[in-house]
Amino acid sequence: MNFAMQLLRSQGVLVVLLLLILFGALRYDHFLGQFNILSFLRYNAMFALIALGMCFVIMTGGIDLSVGSTAAMSSVIAAYVSPYGLLPGLVAGAAAGLAVGVLNAILITRLNILPFIATLAGMLAASGTGLLLAHNESIGVSYDSGFTDIGQGDVLGFPIPAWLAILAYLLGSLALNYLPFGRNVLAVGGGEDAARLMGLPVDRVKFTVYALSGLMAGLAGVQLAAQFGAGQPTEGVGWELFSIASVVVGGTLLTGGVGSVGATLSGVLLLGLVFNILNFENGMGLVSLRAHWQSILRGAFLLIVVIIQSRLALRVRRNA
Amino acid sequence: MIEHVPLLAMEGIDKQFSGVPALVGASLSIDPGEVHALVGQNGAGKSTLIKILTGAYRKDAGMISFTGKSVEFTSPEAAQRGGISTIYQEINLIPFRSVTENIFLGRALKRYGLLNWSKMNEEAEALLRRFDVKIDVRQPLFAYNTAIQQMVSIARAVSFQAKLVIMDEPTSSLADHEVEVLNGVIRQLRGDGFSVVFVSHKLDELYAVCDRVTVMRDGRSVATARMADISKLELVATMLGRDLQTVKREGQTAFHGAGHASDRTLIVAEGLRVGTRVKDASLSVRAGEIAGLAGLLGSGRTEVARLIFGADQPDAGTITFDGKPVAFRQPIDAIAMGVGFCSEDRKVEGIVPDMSVRENLTLAILPRLARSGIIDEARQSEIVDDFVAKLGIKTTGPEQKIRELSGGNQQKVLLARWLCMNPKLLILDEPTRGIDVGGKADIQALIRALADSGLGVLMISSELEEVIEGSDRVFVLRDGRTVAELPRSAVSELAVMTAMAQGEATADGRVG
Numbered sequence: 001m002n003f004a005m006q007l008l009r010s011q012g013v014l015v016v017l018l019l020l021i022l023f024g025a026l027r028y029d030h031f032l033g034q035f036n037i038l039s040f041l042r043y044n045a046m047f048a049l050i051a052l053g054m055c056f057v058i059m060t061g062g063i064d065l066s067v068g069s070t071a072a073m074s075s076v077i078a079a080y081v082s083p084y085g086l087l088p089g090l091v092a093g094a095a096a097g098l099a100v101g102v103l104n105a106i107l108i109t110r111l112n113i114l115p116f117i118a119t120l121a122g123m124l125a126a127s128g129t130g131l132l133l134a135h136n137e138s139i140g141v142s143y144d145s146g147f148t149d150i151g152q153g154d155v156l157g158f159p160i161p162a163w164l165a166i167l168a169y170l171l172g173s174l175a176l177n178y179l180p181f182g183r184n185v186l187a188v189g190g191g192e193d194a195a196r197l198m199g200l201p202v203d204r205v206k207f208t209v210y211a212l213s214g215l216m217a218g219l220a221g222v223q224l225a226a227q228f229g230a231g232q233p234t235e236g237v238g239w240e241l242f243s244i245a246s247v248v249v250g251g252t253l254l255t256g257g258v259g260s261v262g263a264t265l266s267g268v269l270l271l272g273l274v275f276n277i278l279n280f281e282n283g284m285g286l287v288s289l290r291a292h293w294q295s296i297l298r299g300a301f302l303l304i305v306v307i308i309q310s311r312l313a314l315r316v317r318r319n320a
Numbered sequence: 321m322i323e324h325v326p327l328l329a330m331e332g333i334d335k336q337f338s339g340v341p342a343l344v345g346a347s348l349s350i351d352p353g354e355v356h357a358l359v360g361q362n363g364a365g366k367s368t369l370i371k372i373l374t375g376a377y378r379k380d381a382g383m384i385s386f387t388g389k390s391v392e393f394t395s396p397e398a399a400q401r402g403g404i405s406t407i408y409q410e411i412n413l414i415p416f417r418s419v420t421e422n423i424f425l426g427r428a429l430k431r432y433g434l435l436n437w438s439k440m441n442e443e444a445e446a447l448l449r450r451f452d453v454k455i456d457v458r459q460p461l462f463a464y465n466t467a468i469q470q471m472v473s474i475a476r477a478v479s480f481q482a483k484l485v486i487m488d489e490p491t492s493s494l495a496d497h498e499v500e501v502l503n504g505v506i507r508q509l510r511g512d513g514f515s516v517v518f519v520s521h522k523l524d525e526l527y528a529v530c531d532r533v534t535v536m537r538d539g540r541s542v543a544t545a546r547m548a549d550i551s552k553l554e555l556v557a558t559m560l561g562r563d564l565q566t567v568k569r570e571g572q573t574a575f576h577g578a579g580h581a582s583d584r585t586l587i588v589a590e591g592l593r594v595g596t597r598v599k600d601a602s603l604s605v606r607a608g609e610i611a612g613l614a615g616l617l618g619s620g621r622t623e624v625a626r627l628i629f630g631a632d633q634p635d636a637g638t639i640t641f642d643g644k645p646v647a648f649r650q651p652i653d654a655i656a657m658g659v660g661f662c663s664e665d666r667k668v669e670g671i672v673p674d675m676s677v678r679e680n681l682t683l684a685i686l687p688r689l690a691r692s693g694i695i696d697e698a699r700q701s702e703i704v705d706d707f708v709a710k711l712g713i714k715t716t717g718p719e720q721k722i723r724e725l726s727g728g729n730q731q732k733v734l735l736a737r738w739l740c741m742n743p744k745l746l747i748l749d750e751p752t753r754g755i756d757v758g759g760k761a762d763i764q765a766l767i768r769a770l771a772d773s774g775l776g777v778l779m780i781s782s783e784l785e786e787v788i789e790g791s792d793r794v795f796v797l798r799d800g801r802t803v804a805e806l807p808r809s810a811v812s813e814l815a816v817m818t819a820m821a822q823g824e825a826t827a828d829g830r831v832g
Contacts, residue, residue, distance in 0.1 A: 178434040183417075187425050190414035197412045198476075199397025200426050257416040 013250055013266040016301075020273050028280040036276070038159055042151075042227065044272040045161030046071070046220040048265060051243040051250075052165075052172050053101075053216030055264040056209040058247050059176075061189040061256025062108070062115040064210060066122035067217040068239030070100045072232060073130030074221025079139040079231025082147035089147040093222035094215055100126050101214015105207040119210075123240070130233035139231035151226025161223050165265075168216070173261040185209060189256025245302045246271050254306070271298050325388065327352045327515050328373075328404075328484055333382035335368055335539075342368045344539040345382070348517075350484065355506055355516040357526040357547070360536035361559055362617050362782055366519055369536070370486055374399040374406050387483065397426075405477030406486040413473060415462035420444040422461050423476045447475040451505045467498035474505060478514070485509060486517040491525055492618055495596050503529045521618035522799055523552050523821060537561050552821035556616070560784050560817065567814045584608075585643075586745050586776040587659075589628055592637035597623045599800035601637070605745060605776040610767065612791030613780045616820050620800040621780045622664055625747050628778070629661040630654040642744070655684070660738030664749040664780070666727070670734050673723035677715050678704045680722045681736050688741075707736035711766060728759020735766065745776045752786065764790055784813055798823050 024031040050067045057064045078093030100122055107118035141147055153160045176182035184205045187195045196202050220239075225231045244254075250267030252259030274297045328350040335343040343365045350356050360366050371377040373384065375393030384391055386402065393399040396406065413422045420437070423444045429436045444457040453471045461469055470490055477485045487506075491499045506516055506529050518530055526533060527547055535543045535558045543550075543558050550558075557564040588604040598620040605611040615621050626632045628639060630648025639646055641657055648654040651661070663669040671680055681704050682689060689696050689703075704718045711732045715725060722730055731751060738746055751767065752760040767790065771777050781787045787794055794811050796804040796819035804819035 174434075180428045180430075180435065183421060183425060183428065183435070186417060187414050187421070190416040191412070194412040194414055195425075197396045197406070197408065198426050199395070199400045253416075257414065 013263050013270060013305075017266050017270045017273070020270065020277065024273070024277050024280065028277075028284070031280060038162075040272065040276055041162040041165075042159035044268060045159070045165040046223040046227075047239070047243060047246065047272065048165040048268045049168055049216045049220045049223070050213075050239060051246040051264050051268045052168055052261065053209075053213030054240075054243040055247045055250070055252055055259055055261060056172070056176075056185055057115075057213045058244070058252050058254060059185050059189045059256055059259040060206055060209050061192065062206065062209065063119065063244070064104065064122075064213045065116065065119040065240045066100055066104060066126055067213060067220075067243060068236035069123045069127035069130065070097050070214055070217035070236075071221040071224055071239060072234065072236035073097075073100070073126045073133070074218040075225040075235065076130045076134045076139050076221075076231035076233050078147075078222045078225040079141045080133070082225065083142040083145050085145045086147050086150055089141075089145070089225075090150060090219075090222050093225065094218040097218015097221060098211060098215045100217070101211040104214060105210035108210060109203040109207045115210075127233075127236075134231060134233040136233065138233075139225075141225050141229055141231065143229070148226045148229060151223050151228075161227065164219070164223075168219075169261055169265050176259075176261050181205070181208065186257055186259065189253075189259075191257070242271065242298075243268075245298060249301050249305050251305065270301065274298055274301070325352075326350055327387060329383075329385045330369070330373065331383050333369065333372060333384070334380040335372060335377065336380055342539055343372070343379075345541075346536065346539060347541045348373075348534055349544070350515050350517060351532075352483075352515055353510055353513050354531045355510050355518055355529055357530040357533040358517055358519045358536065359521065359526065359533060359555070359559055363538075364536040364559075365539040366536050367488070368539075370406070370488065370517070370519065374404060374486065400426075400480055400482075403481065403483040404486065405480055405482035405484070406488065407470070407473040407477060407490055408488050413461055413469060413476075416460055418460055419448075419455065419457040419464070419472055422472050423447065423457075423479055427480065443479070444475070447479055448472070450478075451475065451508065452501075465498075466493050467495070467501060470494070470498075470502060471505065474509070478509070482514065484515045484517065486519070488519045489521070489618065490518070491520060491522060493596055499525065521616045523555065523616075524799070526555075527552070535559055553818055556817045556821040559616075562784070562813060562817065567812075567817070586641065587628065587778075588640040589624070590638050590640075592624060592627050592634045592639075593800075594623060594627060594632055594634050597800055598627065598634075600802065601627075601797060601800065602802045603778070603795040603805075605778050607744065607776050608771055608774050609792040610771045610777040610779055610790055612787040612794040613778060613797065614784075614787045614794055614816050614820065615797035617782065619797040619820075621797055622749055623800075624797065625661065625749055625778065625780060628654070629659060629747060631661075655741065658742070658744035659747065660741060660743040660745070661747045662731070662734050662738065662749060662751060664753065666730060666734065666754070671722050671730055674721055676719045677708070677713070677722055677725070677733055678718035681707060681718075681733050682740065684737050685740050703740050707740060711736055711739075712762070726759060727755040728762055731755060731759070731763055732766070735763075735770075739770070743775065745778065746770065747778045747780075749780045750782065751779065752781070752783070784816060788813060788816060796820060 030036055050071065054064055054067060074093040074096040077096040078089045081092035082089040104119050104122045107113045108115050150160055155163055184200050187200055188202050188205050192202060224235060246267035247264050248254055249270060250260060250263035252264060275294045278294050326349045330348040333343050333346045346365055346369050348369060358366050368377065372379045375395045375398050391402060393402055420441050424440050429439050441457050448455065448471060451471050451474065453468060455464060455468060461472060474485065490502060494502060509516055520526060530547050532544060532546050533550065533555065534541055535555065537559060554564055557567065584607040586605050586607050590602045592598055592601040601620060601624045603611065603613065613621050613624065627634050630651050630653050646657065678700065682700050686695065689700055701718065708715060708718065713732045714729050722733060748767065752763050755763060767777060767779065779790060788811055791811065792808050794806045794816060795802055796816060798820060803823040806815055
């Protein structure tokens with residue numbers, strides 16, 4: 001019965017997602033057109049990467065507020081390194097993100113600083129570092145070195161960023177469901193004291209998820225630079241909240257212990273679609289919905305999911 | 321039967337916490353294939369000893385040998401690997417995860433480097449079947465009741481190849497029939513050659529399932545005996561630090577300070593039941609008397625007090641207050657009728673450490689001091705000064721932070737907090753716990769004076785002297801049931817201990 005409920009919850013996002021796609025397809029021409037689909041996937045791949053890292057962090061019961069500014073900082077570093085080629089640019093951006101993640105991880109696991117505070121510090125530090133490195137300006141990337149391929153290129157007619165996101169989600173899902181690491185993540189989030197008493201490597205698990213989240217934010221930064229042709233130190237504002245929202249809409253409990261990689265992807269796509277549909281709606285010219293509406297709609301989705309979650313948590317507590 | 325090489329030997333274990341000794345040369349010896357009870361009052365050192373064994377704490381001195389080798393586990397993980405598994409009082413599993421996972425976390429079965437779910441599910445099922453538990457192991461743990469969850473804990477311990485399983489109050493949240501099942505499992509474990517350390521306060525269960533018992537008191541292991549050789553009364557006397565012979569010889573003792581209990585009955589609680597902790601508790605308090613509520617740890621004393629105060633709702637039973645039946649839905653209803661409650665945990669549920677004496681003292685009465693939302697500060701100061709003087713609270717002034725006061729003076733402030741509400745009934749849960757000797761006598765005298773002035777007091781205490789010397793009547797709880805109501809003439813150490821141990825009172829004591 002409870003698994004059915006869990007299934008319904010994860011599938012619930014998928015159902016809403018499909019309904020939204022159906023709505024768009026019926027209402028707008030070109031909604032299901034190749035251009036819209038591919039550019040939608042290309043753009044949202046960045047958010048998908050960040051949300052994947054966030055998903056693991058939240059499943060341990062933690063939070064990572066630094067992802068947005070880490071992505072911005074990494075985009076600057078990737079842009080600086082981009083003349084040396086795709087791989088150096090990619091590695092530099094990813095490494096920058098990983099560095100922030102490791103720093104967060106050290107603060108949280110070694111110095112026992114609350115994740116909220118530690119990653120808030122990480123957020124401010126990464127943001128400042130990005131602005132400092134870029135002197136408050138966008139840093140153009142090299143178009144000759146092939147760096148932009150990773151954001152703008154296609155393989156088999158499908159955007160490379162989307163391929164990357166799919167690969168990351170497959171690995172993430174595998175790790176969550178078929179590796180001890182994934183189960184330990186859920187155990188730590190489901191009861192840290194119990195996990196410790198069970199002899200699980202709690203600190204190592206926590207360290208790993210924050211490092212991973214930083215790495216994902218770094219990869220998103222590389223995407224940002226490659227897709228838009230510039231390292232952008234002022235981007236990334238609010239991305240952390242958007243990715244937390246995606247994760248939660250995907251049914252992952254904010255308190256940790258329950259979560260799904262696949263449903264997180266659904267959450268990203270669902271919240272991304274709200275924006276996409278608003279664009280189409282405005283394009284029709286019948287009504288002019290300001291961009292603010294997307295925040296309101298996203299907020300509404302988030303609230304509904306959180307209400308459902310808190311009821312579930314209540315039931316668990318009653319049974320415990 | 322009992323072999324002579326013990327599985328576990330702990331000897332001369334010392335442990336201090338910031339200079340306060342918790343264990344003083346404590347020892348524990350467990351034979352292979354035996355179920356060994358570990359008992360003692362609150363603070364006797366049982367859990368400290370267990371935590372040192374399982375690597376949660378480090379010992380200051382002493383030696384531990386396990387399976388003939390000297391060991392010192394540095395973490396619960398290490399102890400688990402070494403063959404000692406602990407099942408804690410609060411079930412320490414992960415409710416959201418499946419039964420299978422809860423058994424296999426940390427010891428996953430893999431195939432081709434990936435988790436082999438079907439194998440793990442199969443083994444989990446097989447493990448649980450050994451204990452006659454047939455459930456869907458794929459379901460999350462929270463779908464099952466506490467007893468099943470406990471079985472899962474045990475299955476986990478067994479699957480970790482434990483040689484010694486420590487159970488810390490495993491039955492505290494089980495229903496009677498579930499306890500039976502657990503006892504069956506424990507006997508089976510013993511039959512399979514496992515040793516079990518069984519920490520519990522429920523004497524019947526100890527006698528039902530244990531081979532030997534070690535009693536701890538004040539950080540020392542004061543006695544080890546075969547269950548067959550020690551009576552319940554002897555066991556209780558040992559736990560409380562009484563010499564049974566002396567107690568018997570002295571018989572009933574006369575106490576100072578006569579009560580002036582009126583005939584007006586303030587509160588009558590009958591047949592209270594809640595969950596698995598309180599099964600059939602009845603008591604009454606008259607105006608002007610101190611009614612003592614005695615019982616071993618886990619007998620349901622605090623739970624009964626919470627029911628009377630409206631902090632919890634009884635599943636069954638009635639409460640009559642001042643002649644009228646009442647059903648307090650929350651504490652504020654009880655407070656409105658004139659009931660006050662000083663909780664056991666002064667630090668957590670009582671004082672607000674960083675607030676001043678004045679603020680702490682008037683916290684509960686603030687609504688009555690406020691006129692259209694603004695506090696009448698003159699009245700407030702008046703009340704505070706009045707009680708500081710009346711109760712002899714030693715403070716540099718009303719603005720001193722309460723955390724700077726001694727335990728006894730903090731307790732006085734809390735008493736004052738209720739007294740300024742003019743209550744009719746005051747419930748005191750362990751009013752002198754953690755208070756030094758001088759402060760203790762002060763508080764006790766104060767409580768007596770309050771009763772003399774007409775207040776009804778229900779006093780819970782783990783200290784035998786306090787209950788016996790301080791009460792006009794004593795109710796004894798045992799395993800959630802009121803087993804004795806002792807009028808003053810029948811109150812004696814022997815009578816109270818006998819009721820705690822066997823559910824019977826001597827001579828004049830009525831048996832509930």
